[in-house]
Amino acid sequence: MKCLLLRSLLACAVVCSAGAAAQDKPRVDYLSLAQGAIPVAIEGDAKAMKVGMDHALLAIDGDDGGFVMMLKPGSAQSKVVIVYALPALTTFDSFVIPNVRETPSPSQTFFRDVEIAGSDTGSEGPFEVLASATLKVHDQAGQTTTIPASGDRPVRWLRLTLSGGLDIQRDKTFFEFSEIIGHGVQAAVPLSEAFSGKWKGRGVLLELKQDGVRVTGCYDGVGDLAGTVDGNLVRATGTSRKGAIPSAFVLTVGADGGIFGVRSTNGAPFRLYTGDAAPKLKTECSAQPVQQLGCGSIIHGIAFDFDSAAIRPESKPLLDALFAGLQASTTSALTVVGHTSSEGSDAYNDDLSRRRAESVVTAMVARGIDPARLSAEGRGEQQPIADNTTETGRSMNRRVEIACR
Numbered sequence: 001m002k003c004l005l006l007r008s009l010l011a012c013a014v015v016c017s018a019g020a021a022a023q024d025k026p027r028v029d030y031l032s033l034a035q036g037a038i039p040v041a042i043e044g045d046a047k048a049m050k051v052g053m054d055h056a057l058l059a060i061d062g063d064d065g066g067f068v069m070m071l072k073p074g075s076a077q078s079k080v081v082i083v084y085a086l087p088a089l090t091t092f093d094s095f096v097i098p099n100v101r102e103t104p105s106p107s108q109t110f111f112r113d114v115e116i117a118g119s120d121t122g123s124e125g126p127f128e129v130l131a132s133a134t135l136k137v138h139d140q141a142g143q144t145t146t147i148p149a150s151g152d153r154p155v156r157w158l159r160l161t162l163s164g165g166l167d168i169q170r171d172k173t174f175f176e177f178s179e180i181i182g183h184g185v186q187a188a189v190p191l192s193e194a195f196s197g198k199w200k201g202r203g204v205l206l207e208l209k210q211d212g213v214r215v216t217g218c219y220d221g222v223g224d225l226a227g228t229v230d231g232n233l234v235r236a237t238g239t240s241r242k243g244a245i246p247s248a249f250v251l252t253v254g255a256d257g258g259i260f261g262v263r264s265t266n267g268a269p270f271r272l273y274t275g276d277a278a279p280k281l282k283t284e285c286s287a288q289p290v291q292q293l294g295c296g297s298i299i300h301g302i303a304f305d306f307d308s309a310a311i312r313p314e315s316k317p318l319l320d321a322l323f324a325g326l327q328a329s330t331t332s333a334l335t336v337v338g339h340t341s342s343e344g345s346d347a348y349n350d351d352l353s354r355r356r357a358e359s360v361v362t363a364m365v366a367r368g369i370d371p372a373r374l375s376a377e378g379r380g381e382q383q384p385i386a387d388n389t390t391e392t393g394r395s396m397n398r399r400v401e402i403a404c405r
Contacts, residue, residue, distance in 0.1 A: 031182030034395040036087035036232045044081035054272040062391020064098035073172035079163040087232040089154040092184035112164035118155030189231030194253035201275030207283040211290040218285035230301030293325035295404035309355035323367040335403040341394035354378025
């Protein structure tokens with residue numbers, strides 16, 4: 001199914017389709033938490049309808065299923081405005097909204113009108129409209145609406161405005177949304193050096209220490225974590241010392257110094273995880289050094305070309321840190337274990353994860369590690385450490401682990 005709706009404001013086309021052809025190369029969604037985008041402000045009628053940062057994150061988590069965006073109902077005139085910060089200047093050529101579907105309830109409807117504006121100045125603008133559309137209900141699940149962006153202006157902040165409803169039957173209505181996806185080109189994201197600090201908030205008691213791409217720390221007074229930095233994000237895994245309960249974290253540090261991101265505990269869905277800087281906080285790991293990468297390390301952020309085992313140049317700092325850790329290790333036998341997310345067949349992912357692990361071994365040998373100490377293994381999607389329903393979880397599952405034997 002295809003439909004074409006001309007918008008006089010931007011003289012652009014809104015294209016609804018069943019999705020990209022199977023042979024098309026997937027495009028990076030730069031408006032996602034997994035790529036370092038974060039909500040920084042919620043405006044309009046959002047406060048009255050109790051729209052929170054958790055709702056703003058659901059719109060960029062990589063799960064294209066629908067959700068109710070507010071805790072209190074609104075009216076036909078209600079407007080929700082969310083401002084997102086991007087980790088680097090980004091030039092968008094299109095935006096995509098998947099699964100514009102109606103819940104069969106007279107009290108719920110999908111947002112109708114969408115406007116996306118960008119700024120390179122700050123979260124308060126000024127903003128210039130990049131794209132807008134009036135949505136129509138998709139005939140079936142899995143379809144998308146693509147909204148071409150106008151111009152070629154690079155931006156660091158995006159303002160998403162949602163208003164109106166597809167089928168408003170009552171004065172008090174709950175509005176639904178699915179996902180806003182942004183395609184384009186993004187400048188290189190500098191490596192953040194902000195992950196040394198202490199933070200406290202509701203459900204947050206955290207200390208992190210950073211040395212280059214390596215981060216270690218402790219949380220909740222009972223858990224130890226370790227992770228690696230990729231651009232403005234740290235992806236980390238932790239285990240509680242009471243009961244060995246695992247947790248996964250995807251975090252960034254905001255302009256105000258606060259920690260912002262999500263956490264999954266014991267395989268549960270990711271939840272909002274935020275705290276204010278608390279430099280006077282004392283934790284059990286305050287005197288501990290940053291750990292080297294080595295036996296038992298879980299490494300995120302080694303970037304590969306699409307559908308390939310070729311390692312991208314931006315992975316050099318992470319590979320250098322891994323080499324330093326392995327060089328200092330006295331273990332005689334090390335296995336680089338590759339893992340993937342769930343896209344693709346089991347056999348394909350097994351093969352891809354093995355080839356990528358072999359590429360890491362090759363990179364270590366080229367730096368000077370004795371090849372007799374190293375081997376490679378691929379486990380594909382067999383051992384996820386997070387759910388595969390969101391891009392946040394999938395980004396955690398794409399990893400390399402170092403096993404000693």
